[in-house]
Amino acid sequence: MPSHLEFARSFQIALNADQLPVGAQADDASEIAQRFNVYRNNVAYGLAQALSRQFPATERLVGEECFAGMAKIFIEQSPPRSPILTDWGIEFPQFLAGLGSLSSLPYLPDVARIEWARSRAYHAADAKPVDATQLNTLAQHHRLHLHSSVQILTLATPAGSIWASQQPDGPAPPSPESWRPETVMIARRGLANVITQVISPQTGVFIRQLLALQTLATACTQAGPELDLTKALVLLIQNELISDIT
Amino acid sequence: MLPAKTGLGFKPEHFPAVIETKPDLGFFEVHAENYMNAGGMPHAMLERLRVDYAISVHGVGLSIGGPDPMDEAHLARLKTLCDRYQPESFSEHLAWASHGGTWMHDLLPLPYTTETLRIVCDHIDRLQEVLGRKILLENPATYLTFTQSDIPETAFLTEIAQRTGCGLLLDVNNVFVSCVNHRTDPRAYLAAFPMQAVGEIHLAGHHSEELPSGPLLIDSHGKRVSEPVWTLYGEIVSKFGPLPSLVEWDNDVPDFVTLMAEAHRAARILEDTRHALAS
Numbered sequence: 303m304p305s306h307l308e309f310a311r312s313f314q315i316a317l318n319a320d321q322l323p324v325g326a327q328a329d330d331a332s333e334i335a336q337r338f339n340v341y342r343n344n345v346a347y348g349l350a351q352a353l354s355r356q357f358p359a360t361e362r363l364v365g366e367e368c369f370a371g372m373a374k375i376f377i378e379q380s381p382p383r384s385p386i387l388t389d390w391g392i393e394f395p396q397f398l399a400g401l402g403s404l405s406s407l408p409y410l411p412d413v414a415r416i417e418w419a420r421s422r423a424y425h426a427a428d429a430k431p432v433d434a435t436q437l438n439t440l441a442q443h444h445r446l447h448l449h450s451s452v453q454i455l456t457l458a459t460p461a462g463s464i465w466a467s468q469q470p471d472g473p474a475p476p477s478p479e480s481w482r483p484e485t486v487m488i489a490r491r492g493l494a495n496v497i498t499q500v501i502s503p504q505t506g507v508f509i510r511q512l513l514a515l516q517t518l519a520t521a522c523t524q525a526g527p528e529l530d531l532t533k534a535l536v537l538l539i540q541n542e543l544i545s546d547i548t
Numbered sequence: 549m550l551p552a553k554t555g556l557g558f559k560p561e562h563f564p565a566v567i568e569t570k571p572d573l574g575f576f577e578v579h580a581e582n583y584m585n586a587g588g589m590p591h592a593m594l595e596r597l598r599v600d601y602a603i604s605v606h607g608v609g610l611s612i613g614g615p616d617p618m619d620e621a622h623l624a625r626l627k628t629l630c631d632r633y634q635p636e637s638f639s640e641h642l643a644w645a646s647h648g649g650t651w652m653h654d655l656l657p658l659p660y661t662t663e664t665l666r667i668v669c670d671h672i673d674r675l676q677e678v679l680g681r682k683i684l685l686e687n688p689a690t691y692l693t694f695t696q697s698d699i700p701e702t703a704f705l706t707e708i709a710q711r712t713g714c715g716l717l718l719d720v721n722n723v724f725v726s727c728v729n730h731r732t733d734p735r736a737y738l739a740a741f742p743m744q745a746v747g748e749i750h751l752a753g754h755h756s757e758e759l760p761s762g763p764l765l766i767d768s769h770g771k772r773v774s775e776p777v778w779t780l781y782g783e784i785v786s787k788f789g790p791l792p793s794l795v796e797w798d799n800d801v802p803d804f805v806t807l808m809a810e811a812h813r814a815a816r817i818l819e820d821t822r823h824a825l826a827s
Contacts, residue, residue, distance in 0.1 A: 310615045314650070336764070340764070
C-alpha cells in the first residue's frame with residue numbers, strides 16, 4: 303500500500319499532468335479521470351480567480367482570455383506558499399515583465415505593481431491619524447510617522463494614469479506621445495479608501511525620506527529645491543496619513 | 549458553543565444590510581484565512597459583527613488531512629485570530645490542501661487508513677493544544693474514492709472524535725453529494741454518523757453534471773440548498789433535536805434577502821422541531 307506521503311505526492315503531480323493519483327477509483331472505472339477533473343478544475347479555477355481579484359486592472363488591460371493564459375503559467379511557476387491568498391502575487395509584475403508576448407504593453411508590469419501595492423495598503427495595519435492641533439507646531443527637527451499603508455512607486459511608464467483610466471468613470475489613458483515616467487503614492491485613508499495618486503518625483507523622494515524616519519529638514523534637503531512642501535504636507539494631512547510626530 | 553439556531557456565512561457585501569436590519573440569526577460564520585491580514589475593513593466588519601452575534605470561525609488552511617507536519621506559522625495566526633475574536637466555535641475540514649510548501653486552494657480528499665487516521669489525529673491534537681479549545685471537524689464532499697481506504701468515512705470520523713475529543717461538523721450537503729457520487733445511501737451514512745459528537749450542521753447548494761453511470765454532484769456553494777438536502781436536514785433535527793445550522797453560499801452570492809430566505813427556511817424547520825419536542 304502506498305504511504306500517505308506517496309499518495310499526496312502523486313495527487314499533486316496528477317493535478318498538472320496526464321495521470322491519476324495512486325489508488326483513485328470509482329464504481330465505473332472509466333469515469334475516474336472525469337471525476338478527478340473536478341479537483342483539477344477547482345484548483346485551477348480557484349487560484350486563477352484569486353489572481354484576478356488581486357490584479358483586476360491588469361486583467362482588464364489584456365482581456366480575460368489572455369489573463370487566464372498568463373495566470374495558468376504563473377500558477378505553475380510561482381504557486382502560493384500560504385493559505386492567505388492576499389499574500390500571493392508579489393512575483394506577478396516581474397513575471398509579466400519577462401513575457402515577450404507582452405512587449406507591446408510595456409506599462410503592464412507597472413500597473414500590476416500598483417495593484418499589488420493597493421492590496422498591501424487595503425490590508426495594512428490600522429493607525430489613528432494625529433490630532434490636527436499637533437500639526438500646528440511642526441518644526442524642522444520633527445520626524446513624521448506615516449500610516450503603514452503608504453508606499454511610493456517610481457515607475458518608468460505612465461502606469462498610474464493608465465491604472466486610473468481602467469477605473470469606472472476614469473479619465474482617458476494618456477496618448478503614447480505624451481508618455482512619461484510617473485511617481486505614484488499608494489495609501490489607505492481610513493478603513494477602506496485606497497488612494498492611488500500620481501505625485502511629483504520630488505514629493506516621492508520627500509515621502510520616502512519620511513518613511514525612513516528622517517527629519518523634515520533632511521527630507522526637504524533630499525527632495526531638492528523643486529519640492530512643493532506645502533502641497534506634499536497637505537497630501538499627507540488630507541488623507542490622514544500622519545499617525546505620529548516625534 | 550454556538551446557539552442552536554440558524555446562522556449565515558458572512559459576505560462583506562452584505563455588511564450594510566446586516567447592520568441596518570440586524571436579522572434574527574444565531575451566528576455568523578467567517579473563513580479564518582480572510583481575517584489574517586493586519587488591519588483595514590475586514591477586521592472592522594468582523595469586530596462590529598462580533599458585537600451583535602455569536603461567531604463561528606471556519607478554517608480552510610490547515611491541511612489537517614495532509615502528510616506534512618502542521619504549518620506552525622499558520623497555527624500561530626489562527627491562535628491570534630481566535631484570541632482576538634473569541635469565537636464560539638472553530639471548525640476545519642477532513643481534507644488536505646497543501647504539500648511540500650505549495651498551497652493548492654481546494655479541499656482535497658484522502659484515503660481512510662490506519663496511517664491517515666493517526667496523522668489526522670496527531671494534527672487535531674496539535675491544533676487543539678495550540679488553540680486551547682476543542683474544534684469541530686467537517687465531513688468532506690468527494691468525487692473519488694481510493695483503493696487503499698479500508699475504513700468507512702463514518703467510522704474514520706467516529707474514531708477521530710473518540711481519540712482527540714474533537715466535535716464534528718455535519719455538512720448535510722456534503723453527505724448528499726458524496727453519497728450520490730459514490731452511489732451509496734445518504735440515510736445509511738447518516739445512520740452510521742456519530743451524531744452525539746455533532747456541534748454544528750452545514751447546508752449549501754450543489755451543481756450537477758452527468759456521467760455515463762449517473763449524476764456527478766459538485767459541492768459548489770453557488771445556489772439554493774436542494775430539496776433532498778432539506779429533507780435530510782429535517783429528518784436529522786427531528787431525530788436529534790435543534791443544532792446550530794449554517795447556510796453557506798460562497799459563489800454567485802445573492803442579495804441578502806435571498807440568503808435570509810434560506811436561513812428562514814432552516815429556522816422554521818428548527819422551530820417546528822422545538823414545537824414537536826415540546827408537545
